[in-house]
Amino acid sequence: xxxxxxxxxxxxxxxxxxxxxxxxxxxxxxxxxxxxxxxxxxxxxxxxxxxxxxxxxxxxxxxxxxxxxxxxxxxxxxxxxxxxxxxxxxxxxxxxxxxxxxxxxxxxxxxxxxxxxxxxxxxxxxxxxxxxxxxxxxxxxxxxxxxxxxxxxxxxxxxxxxxxxxxxxxxxxxxxxxxxxxxxxxxxxxxxxxxxxxxxxxxxxxxxxxxxxxxxxxxxxxxxxxxxxxxxxxxxxxxxxxxxxxxxxxxxxxxxxxxxxxxxxxxxxxxxxxxxxxxxxxxxxxxxxxxxxxxxxxxxxxxxxxxxxxxxxxxxxxxxxxxxxxxxxxxxxxxxxxxxxxxxxxxxxxxxxxxxxxxxxxxxxxxxxxxxxxx
Numbered sequence: 616x617x618x619x620x621x622x623x624x625x626x627x628x629x630x631x632x633x634x635x636x637x638x639x640x641x642x643x644x645x646x647x648x649x650x651x652x653x654x655x656x657x658x659x660x661x662x663x664x665x666x667x668x669x670x671x672x673x674x675x676x677x678x679x680x681x682x683x684x685x686x687x688x689x690x691x692x693x694x695x696x697x698x699x700x701x702x703x704x705x706x707x708x709x710x711x712x713x714x715x716x717x718x719x720x721x722x723x724x725x726x727x728x729x730x731x732x733x734x735x736x737x738x739x740x741x742x743x744x745x746x747x748x749x750x751x752x753x754x755x756x757x758x759x760x761x762x763x764x765x766x767x768x769x770x771x772x773x774x775x776x777x778x779x780x781x782x783x784x785x786x787x788x789x790x791x792x793x794x795x796x797x798x799x800x801x802x803x804x805x806x807x808x809x810x811x812x813x814x815x816x817x818x819x820x821x822x823x824x825x826x827x828x829x830x831x832x833x834x835x836x837x838x839x840x841x842x843x844x845x846x847x848x849x850x851x852x853x854x855x856x857x858x859x860x861x862x863x864x865x866x867x868x869x870x871x872x873x874x875x876x877x878x879x880x881x882x883x884x885x886x887x888x889x890x891x892x893x894x895x896x897x898x899x900x901x902x903x904x905x906x907x908x909x910x911x912x913x914x915x916x917x918x919x920x921x922x923x924x925x926x927x928x929x930x931x932x933x934x935x936x937x938x939x940x941x942x943x944x945x946x947x948x949x950x951x952x953x954x955x956x957x958x959x960x961x962x963x964x965x966x967x968x969x970x971x972x973x974x975x976x977x978x979x980x981x982x983x984x985x986x987x988x989x990x
Contacts, residue, residue: 618678618716620723623651623668627677631670634677634706641709647680647702656684656851663687664843664851669723671705671716679705679716682980683727687843691965692836694843697958698728701735701980703743717743721750729957734979738949751956757928757974759948760938762914765923772889772923812865815872817912820864823849826871834902838931838973839966844900852977853898865901865912873901873909876977879920894922898977903933910937930974950976 623631628649635646648654651668658665664686671679681703688697703720707713724731732752736744739754748754763769827846835841842848853860853876861877876898882888894917901909910927917925927943928950929935939945952974954962962969 618671618673618719620669620671620719623670623680625651627651627670627672630672630675630677631680634680634704637706638704638709643709645702645704647704648682653682662851664848669720669727671719671723673713678713679703679707679720681720681724683724683731684980685728686848689835689838689841689843690961691839694835696728696730697842698724698731699978699980700724700731700733703733708742717746718750721746725750725955729955730961732952732954732958734950734952734974736949736951736953739951741949744951744953747953751959752953753959754951754953755969756948757930757950757952758935759946759950760927760929760935760943761946762925762941762943763923764918764921764925768891768923772891812908812911812915815865815867815908815912817863817865817916819916820862822855823853823862823874826864827874830871830873830900834900837902837971839969839971840962841900841973842978844898844977860897861916863913863916865905865909873899873905875899875909875913877913877917879917879922888924891923892921894920894925895976896925896927898975899929899934900973903931906931906933906937907940910934910941914941914943928975930972932970934973934975950979 628651631647631649635649638645648668653666653668656664656666658667664684666682666684668680668682670677682701684699684701686697686699687694689695703717705713705716705720707716733743733747734757736747736754738744739756744754823846825846827844827849831843831845835844853862859878859880861879863875863877865872865874875896877894878897879892879894881892882890884890885893896910896913896917899906899909899913914925925943926946927938928948929938930952952972962972966972
């Protein structure tokens with residue numbers, strides 16, 4: 616087997632479709648896009664933010680693939696080129712004859728862009744995380760948070776907490792007796808002593824404008840690592856007109872204080888949330904001290920929409936603390952961040968404990984995901 620890794624071209628389409636069929640036949644739900652031109656962040660002339668697809672070919676057959684997103688980041692305010700790779704798929708996941716495909720993909724990532732990272736990986740104990748560790752990556756979990764708005768519906772529908780029959784029966788009893796519904800009332804009680812908007816003003820906006828550039832320039836140096844979040848970048852990542860996505864601008868005395876990107880969707884047969892109406896604080900940005908107000912504005916908006924449950928992943932202590940102050944509870948996380956050896960060395964030099972990094976779902980493989988039953 617001589618694996619060659621190259622860019623996805625039109626002539627590869629039938630082989631990629633066959634690759635996906637073989638994965639399906641072995642019971643995995645993962646699929647790689649079957650068109651070489653990405654539907655999100657395609658490469659454009661003069662555009663520094665884009666993604667591209669690469670294939671691991673064994674002759675005429677495709678045995679693996681991955682996506683690489685080119686996006687700059689600021690390290691203590693200094694902007695440099697960076698990349699995020701995701702959706703690494705290997706036939707070795709289902710056929711041991713191709714066990715060396717995944718390591719070949721990782722070597723290719725490091726060759727093409729040494730300063731890179733990966734997000735997600737199904738946690739730090741997954742096979743992918745263990746493989747990345749062997750190549751010098753350093754995985755760490757990004758904290759996860761949840762706020763239950765409708766306790767009864769959550770108890771009946773949240774498959775993620777109904778995996779064990781005894782727990783499912785307990786939750787059914789809690790929903791039937793009204794005990795589960797106490798959650799929303801406790802949230803409202805907790806918020807009485809939580810952060811207030813004060814004189815801040817929150818509004819939904821159709822797009823990011825020059826005010827987002829001003830905020831980026833003013834706040835980026837607060838963080839040891841933060842993906843580029845100027846207006847042009849945000850317009851590409853969160854294009855106008857996308858359904859179930861809202862952009863919120865928070866101002867104080869007429870000046871931009873921060874922003875948040877929200878997603879909300881009524882799930883259908885979701886493996887984690889059944890048919891719950893789920894809201895997520897996908898992305899946010901401000902100076903750390905403004906985090907409580909930004910999170911309060913975002914959570915208030917999701918609550919007004921009537922979601923059953925809210926979610927968020929955040930890395931920075933100020934944003935994690937802001938979620939707690941706004942009645943979010945810590946939850947088990949499978950969302951990991953792993954910088955490459957080169958990027959990890961840079962981060963260790965400026966932030967040895969990694970406490971000042973600002974990372975969330977907005978830094979991952981897109982706000983839309985790859986599962987049609989989800990966002």
